[in-house]
């Protein structure tokens with residue numbers, strides 16, 4: 001069975017567990033969502049705000065729109 005290694009805490013974990021993200025040919029492997037969120041925090045600290053902010057604003061808006069659409073369709077059903 002294929003084993004992965006968490007890039008944050010070095011813990012080994014089997015295929016099918018943890019979080020694996022393929023990004024530009026590099027595999028980002030996290031044994032838990034806690035380690036993945038630690039990586040997210042480092043990423044947000046490291047990437048200059050003027051580069052990242054536009055993308056984050058757009059994602060937040062998209063997610064909010066999606067929630068509103070879901071809410072509306074749920075209310076229609078009732």
Ligand SMILES: [Zn+2]
Nearest residue numbers: 006009031035
């Ligand atoms: Zn880990």
